[in-house]
Amino acid sequence: MHRPSRPEAEFAAELGAVRPDLSAPYADALPGARAAVLSRLWRALAYEPLAWVARRERGRDGLALRLRDGRRLHGPHADPYATTAYATEVRLDGRPYDHPARLMEDLAVAHGSAFAAELDNSVVSLALSRAGQATFGEPAESATSLGWEQRVVDGHPYHPNCRxxxxxSVAEQLAYAPEHRPAVELGLMPAEDCLVTGEWPKWLRDGERVLIPVHPWQAAHVLDGPVQEGFAAHPLMSLRTLALPDGPHVKTALSARLTSSVRDISVYSVETAETVSAFMEKVTERLDLPLHVTRTLGAASANAPDLAAVLREPPDAYAAPGERVVPVAALPLTALPEHPGRLAEFTRLVLTVGLRLLEAGVALEAHGQNLLVVLDHVGAPVRLVYRDLADIRVSPARLARHGIPVPALSGRIVTDDETTLRRKLFGSLVGGTLGATAGSTAALREALEKVVRDLPGTPDLPALLEQPLPTKALTLMRLSPGTPGDSWTQLPNPLAVPGSATLSF
Structure with a gap:
């Protein structure tokens, strides 16, 4: 029998105090949560360029990692696009491990202990999410995008820190996390010296002062000063972005490390918000794509990343009668992945839009949170909706070649580097969106084979179809806290012939 880790026991004790009715479902969910996080970690160990892994050997009985210190780590074959919890146990020099945090501790690599603590937190939070979700019934197929977002329980499909x-605290997760379906009371903090772009509404002003919506966790743990009573809103997948009833979506600053990143809002994002939003509206209209981009209505910052907010259009505004808008992260919960024709239609739609935009000079970060799909009355994908423009990339050279006016932008969003542009789109769209929707290499290959002849013949297409596919090395990034920016690795292309049995980095 598995011996609970200290975080699991502490979490259980706190849960018993605040929600004793969830104690048994939480305990029942722990084994599955361990396997889900361990499977994500095993995928990373199998494919990321970790300096302490000497080589990888694939055999009939699974995958073996030869470590540089001579030890041997063995587990199941690692499908880079699988979303099932297939790694229930791995063995380090013959010793079995079913808990990702204990494995990471005993690997004894640089920064491994800090990462192990995050893995422990991911397991207990995932178990709580699954336990809480079990208390809700299935939503109607006509649910709004918010209803679908609340059903995404497991978080990032491939990150070991998925939850x-x-x-x-347990109480704060229950009060603020979307899968528990709370109403969150946002506060308002007055800001005298405030940067504002776009139209900041009157109901968020107090005379000359701007009132910035503040998440209650941020108010309790980060900010100093009085916070006025605000309004209730419903949290979305990103947790720090919330939907107002019949109103805009509010992106708040949340200075906590969720998955990999601290979720505050940079001054740069506020400075560029209006320009980027207007630019994307013009580009999509010019290219006549089946894509809507939710407009940024306004952005405000007290010239600090921990006190800022952005107002955006809700994606449901782009659904016609009889249609529904579903975040891509929730597509595995719909009937679409089980319908080979629909999965191919979705693949054709997102790759066509992504490739045409990339050719024109815009690389979307089209992962499961940012990208949504409009389904018609029979569940067929017909259009896309994209939100949150803070991390797209714009190429002035490509825009100029297509006669598209270059926006007045500078900083990280602007680049002509081909590798950076392709990584941004392919890493999020194929390694994330399509892989997670298909759920396996075989299903992704089948969908790609059905649409490959229909894709626009852009200069980026051969890289998509013939080369290994880039994806963020998420575990390497957590084990390299002193390295700024993103780290990358490459996944086998589902359309390519499998490589040799031994890989070295």
């Missing part, structure tokens, strides 16, 4: 929420 890591360090700094959040």
């Amino acid at each position: 890591s929420r360090p700094g959040f």
Whole structure:
């Protein structure tokens, strides 16, 4: 029998105090949560360029990692696009491990202990998410995008920190996390010296002062000063972005490390918000794509990343009668992945839009949170909706070649580097969106084979179809806290012939 880790026991004790009715479902969910996080970690160990892994050997009985210190780590074959919890146990020099945090501790690599703590947190938070979700019934197929977002329980499909929420107590997770379906009371903090772009509404002003919506976790743990009573809103997948009833979506600053990143809002994002939004509206209209981009209505910052907010259009505004808008992360919960024709239609739609935009000079970060799909009355994908423009990339050279006016932008969003542009789109769209929707290499290959002849013949197409596919090395990034920016690795292309049995980095 598995011996609970200290975080699991502490979490259980706190849960018993605040929601004893969830104690038994939480305990029942722990084994599955361990396997889900361990499977994500095993995928990373199998494919990321980790300096302490000497080589990888694939055999009939699974995958073996030869470590540089001479030890041997063995587990199941690692499908880079699988979303099932297939790694229930791995063995380090013959010793079995079913808990990702204990494995990471005993690997004894640099920064491994800190990462192990995050893995422990990911397991207990995931178990709580699954336990809480079990108390809700199935939503109607006509649910709004918010209803679908609340059903995404497991978080990032490939990140071992899929549900890591360090700094959040059990009570705070129940009060603020979307899968528990709370109403969150946002506060308002007055800001005298405030940067504002776009139209900041009157109901968020107090005379000359701007009132910035503040998440209650941020108010309790980060900010100093009085916070006025605000309004209730419903949290979305990103947790720090919330939907107002019959109103805009509010993106708040949340200075906690969720998954990999601290979720504050940079001054740069506020400075560029209006320009980027207007630019994307013009580009999509010019290219006549089946794509809507939710407009940024206004952005405000007290010239600090921990006190800022952005107002955006809700994606449901782009659904016609009889249609529904579903975040891509929720597509595995619909009937679409089980319908080979629909999965191919979705693949054709997102790749066509992504490739045409990339050719024109815009690389979307089209992962499961940012990208939504409009389904018609029979569940067929017909259009896309994209939200949150803070991390797209814009190529002035490509825009100029297509006669598209270059926006007045500078900083990280602007680049002509081909590798950076392709990584941004392919890493999020194929390694994330399509892989997670298909759920396996075989299903992804089948969908791609059905649409490959229909894709626009852009200069980026051969890289998509013939080369290994880039994806963020998420575990390497957590084990390299002193390295700024993203780290990358490459996944086998589902359309390519499988490589040799031994890989070295």
